[in-house]
Amino acid sequence: MLRRYISYTTNKFTNCRHVSQSMLQSTVDEKSGIATVTMNKPPVNSLNLEFLEEIITLLNKLQKDKVRGMILTSGLQKVFCAGLDIKELYKPNPDRLTKFWTTLQDTWLSLYTTSFPTVSVINGHSPAGGCMLAMSCDYRVMVGQNYRIGFNEAKLGIFAPKWFQNTIIAVIGQRKAEVSLTTGKMYTTDEALQIGLVDETCADADSALKKGTHFLNNFQNISPWAYKMTKDINRQSTIQWLIDNKQKDVDFTVEYMQSPGVQKNLELYLQSLKSLPPLKLISEIN
Numbered sequence: 001m002l003r004r005y006i007s008y009t010t011n012k013f014t015n016c017r018h019v020s021q022s023m024l025q026s027t028v029d030e031k032s033g034i035a036t037v038t039m040n041k042p043p044v045n046s047l048n049l050e051f052l053e054e055i056i057t058l059l060n061k062l063q064k065d066k067v068r069g070m071i072l073t074s075g076l077q078k079v080f081c082a083g084l085d086i087k088e089l090y091k092p093n094p095d096r097l098t099k100f101w102t103t104l105q106d107t108w109l110s111l112y113t114t115s116f117p118t119v120s121v122i123n124g125h126s127p128a129g130g131c132m133l134a135m136s137c138d139y140r141v142m143v144g145q146n147y148r149i150g151f152n153e154a155k156l157g158i159f160a161p162k163w164f165q166n167t168i169i170a171v172i173g174q175r176k177a178e179v180s181l182t183t184g185k186m187y188t189t190d191e192a193l194q195i196g197l198v199d200e201t202c203a204d205a206d207s208a209l210k211k212g213t214h215f216l217n218n219f220q221n222i223s224p225w226a227y228k229m230t231k232d233i234n235r236q237s238t239i240q241w242l243i244d245n246k247q248k249d250v251d252f253t254v255e256y257m258q259s260p261g262v263q264k265n266l267e268l269y270l271q272s273l274k275s276l277p278p279l280k281l282i283s284e285i286n
């Protein structure tokens with residue numbers, strides 16, 4: 001069994017503080033105050049309840065430590081994040097699903113409202129909830145030409161709730177969000193740049209990390225208070241909607257997820273995941 005551990009160490013050679021949990025590693029550069037958070041939950045960084053809980057714990061810690069910015073990336077070979085763990089949605093235990101969905105809401109609220117600027121370095125495939133994780137950061141840099149990003153929920157026979165959709169609308173606009181969500185299209189790196197799903201692209205992960213750092217350096221001379229107030233005002237309506245409708249959103253999702261039609265769709269999708277090679281799967285759903 002995987003031993004769960006949290007350790008905090010300072011490396012005197014690199015001047016970095018490391019926080020390591022079993023599925024997340026965080027390194028804070030002492031000089032810039034920028035944290036690099038690496039998701040490491042093989043095989044595909046899928047978001048299950050325990051992983052979401054770790055993300056919230058780490059975000060709270062970074063906030064307490066007053067980091068000046070965060071880069072979120074993946075330690076896996078070809079996946080940034082495969083989205084929600086479908087096993088949380090398929091044949092769910094209603095109590096666990098309730099906790100899972102509540103924790104998903106809280107994760108999104110924590111990430112979307114951080115007191116520090118955030119960048120995602122998308123160094124692998126990033127469907128659905130994975131794309132949502134990236135959209136909830138302030139800036140996105142996508143690596144290489146081999147990966148796909150987008151909202152394929154419709155292909156699973158489910159749909160993204162209002163707060164998900166509003167987050168996407170805030171990034172790419174109403175019309176593009178509607179086409180993207182209803183078709184379930186997965187975009188190439190160049191297409192994602194073209195429609196504004198990502199802000200920059202580059203050939204390799206190291207350059208992407210540099211671009212991410214460069215973006216975060218914009219905030220060196222901005223007061224953290226001014227940054228946070230501006231972001232809160234900008235994102236307020238979507239955040240407030242979820243705060244006002246949290247329980248309704250949970251109740252609806254838990255009931256809807258258990259309906260036979262949705263369960264059948266998820267079963268078929270899980271079967272297709274096993275039988276198709278991933279890139280084929282992802283191109284099939286274009």
Ligand SMILES: CCCCCCCC/C=C\CC(=O)SCCNC(=O)CCNC(=O)[C@H](O)C(C)(C)COP(=O)(O)OP(=O)(O)OC[C@H]1O[C@@H](n2cnc3c(N)ncnc32)[C@H](O)[C@@H]1OP(=O)(O)O
Binds near residue numbers: 125153
């Ligand atoms: C108000 C209404 C409520 C409705 C709520 C809906 C809200 C919707 C929001 C989000 C929805 C989601 O996020 S659903 C998840 C969508 N994700 C996907 O469709 C990704 C599917 N996966 C892939 O395409 C590929 O796995 C990959 C390209 C990401 C990686 O390919 P790779 O070759 O590296 O790996 P494998 O395909 O062999 O996969 C390895 C292993 O992982 C399992 N797997 C993959 N993705 C998931 C996942 N999302 N959840 C759980 N498990 C996943 C895959 O089945 C393999 O398992 P086995 O080794 O056991 O076969």
